[in-house]
Amino acid sequence: MSAPVGEAAGGRAGEVAVGVAGAVVAGAVVGGAVLGGAVVGGVPIEFDRVSRSFGAVAALREVSLSVRAGEIVALLGPSGSGKSTLLRICAGLDEPSSGDLRFDGTSQLGVPPHRRDVSMVFQHFALYPHKTALDNLTLALRHGRGLPKAAAVARARETLDLLGISELADRRPAAMSGGQRQRVAIGRALATRSRVILLDEPMSGLDAQLRVDLRVEIVDLLRGLGTTALFVTHDQAEAMAIGDRVAVLGDGRLQQIGTPDEVYDTPVTRFVAGFVGSPPMNIWDGRFEAGRLRGDGFDVPAPAGAVAVGVRPEHLTPDGVPAARTGSGSVADGREGRGPQGVDDAGLALAGHIVVAERLGAERAVYLRCGGQKVAIRVDATLAPTPGSAVTLRAPRSALTFFDAAGARLASLPGA
Numbered sequence: 203m204s205a206p207v208g209e210a211a212g213g214r215a216g217e218v219a220v221g222v223a224g225a226v227v228a229g230a231v232v233g234g235a236v237l238g239g240a241v242v243g244g245v246p247i248e249f250d251r252v253s254r255s256f257g258a259v260a261a262l263r264e265v266s267l268s269v270r271a272g273e274i275v276a277l278l279g280p281s282g283s284g285k286s287t288l289l290r291i292c293a294g295l296d297e298p299s300s301g302d303l304r305f306d307g308t309s310q311l312g313v314p315p316h317r318r319d320v321s322m323v324f325q326h327f328a329l330y331p332h333k334t335a336l337d338n339l340t341l342a343l344r345h346g347r348g349l350p351k352a353a354a355v356a357r358a359r360e361t362l363d364l365l366g367i368s369e370l371a372d373r374r375p376a377a378m379s380g381g382q383r384q385r386v387a388i389g390r391a392l393a394t395r396s397r398v399i400l401l402d403e404p405m406s407g408l409d410a411q412l413r414v415d416l417r418v419e420i421v422d423l424l425r426g427l428g429t430t431a432l433f434v435t436h437d438q439a440e441a442m443a444i445g446d447r448v449a450v451l452g453d454g455r456l457q458q459i460g461t462p463d464e465v466y467d468t469p470v471t472r473f474v475a476g477f478v479g480s481p482p483m484n485i486w487d488g489r490f491e492a493g494r495l496r497g498d499g500f501d502v503p504a505p506a507g508a509v510a511v512g513v514r515p516e517h518l519t520p521d522g523v524p525a526a527r528t529g530s531g532s533v534a535d536g537r538e539g540r541g542p543q544g545v546d547d548a549g550l551a552l553a554g555h556i557v558v559a560e561r562l563g564a565e566r567a568v569y570l571r572c573g574g575q576k577v578a579i580r581v582d583a584t585l586a587p588t589p590g591s592a593v594t595l596r597a598p599r600s601a602l603t604f605f606d607a608a609g610a611r612l613a614s615l616p617g618a
């Protein structure tokens with residue numbers, strides 16, 4: 203069944219899943235204003251040193267996070283990092299062990315889910331199997347929002363229209379594809395026009411192209427409604443595409459909150475650097491001595507306290523990789539192996555060999571082995587890396603990021 207975070211559908215969200223992939227909608231809410239037009243607006247949300255322990259397991263450790271009204275924040279982190287727990291606390295399905303949660307400055311501790319004006323879309327959806335798409339939405343609006351029947355049906359139709367799935371109105375879930383069910387489930391959460399919408403991996407289980415299509419639609423709809431949204435995902439590309447800001451969680455701690463550019467360009471911890479990016483940052487451990495970090499095949503000037511150095515894949519240049527040939531047989535751009543020009547002496551230089559190259563549109567991701575370490579780089583597709591060939595990877599000093607023993611980013615050396 204479906205289920206509103208509150209009592210509307212008579213049970214806890216996610217009890218019965220329909221289909222193999224998708225999201226449960228826990229729509230929700232009695233008590234919020236029933237709003238007319240499309241623009242709903244959202245509330246600011248503030249997690250204030252929120253901790254949650256389950257016995258000996260610390261799922262969340264003093265998480266402080268302020269989300270602005272109408273903002274979309276992607277909660278990104280690996281499995282077990284505390285993302286769902288944070289979302290459940292926001293919905294009122296769980297309470298923090300300590301700390302506070304405020305909507306628009308008002309503490310929500312002890313406020314039951316159905317009084318919070320929150321809609322939720324879960325990983326495993328549960329539409330009512332015996333109801334059509336239109337009925338699924340209409341029921342959420344009638345029971346959850348208390349709309350009269352005619353208004354509920356009108357809003358349900360309008361929402362299906364907005365999502366481009368009007369043709370599904372009279373279909374039951376069994377007669378829909380996974381992606382279609384997902385759209386209906388998301389539609390049901392959006393139709394309630396709550397001021398907060400929580401999405402917990404709503405697209406897991408869908409194929410890659412559909413995920414990309416759907417995330418564009420979701421962002422478009424959320425922006426249109428002006429709802430404050432928290433979107434949980436462990437897919438960093440999805441987080442970067444959807445979030446106005448991305449909150450990276452690791453081991454129950456908020457590692458960083460920032461715009462996608464900030465999180466990518468200036469990761470504040472080794473954890474973030476190694477999690478965000480596709481492929482993520484390459485990181486080498488070393489020993490710091492007399493102003494230099496030395497490790498397996500490298501020796502670079504480094505700030506005091508450095509124990510590791512990282513470089514983004516696109517900042518490593520391979521020496522001696524020939525240019526690809528075009529269909530006509532001519533060299534694509536005349537660059538016969540980019541040399542070390544422009545790479546200063548204080549940068550990184552590592553010898554290795556190419557293991558495999560993957561074509562990614564206009565670029566290639568190339569995986570190499572340098573000593574005992576796997577390294578990923580990104581090069582222009584006009585270069586043709588050959589598996590097995592030896593190369594030297596170089597990165598300028600300005601592209602190096604150093605981390606200390608606690609995993610914190612260190613300020614760069616002057617001049618870098």
Ligand SMILES: Nc1ncnc2c1ncn2[C@@H]1O[C@H](COP(=O)(O)OP(=O)(O)OP(=O)(O)O)[C@@H](O)[C@H]1O
Nearest residue numbers: 256259261279280281282283284285286287288436
């Ligand atoms: N009800 C519970 N009882 C005991 N431990 C729990 C409970 N809920 C969560 N945990 C633990 O808390 C930690 C965080 O779990 P949570 O589900 O929030 O992580 P997540 O980042 O959402 O993971 P995933 O991406 O796998 O869903 C995990 O170690 C998990 O095992």
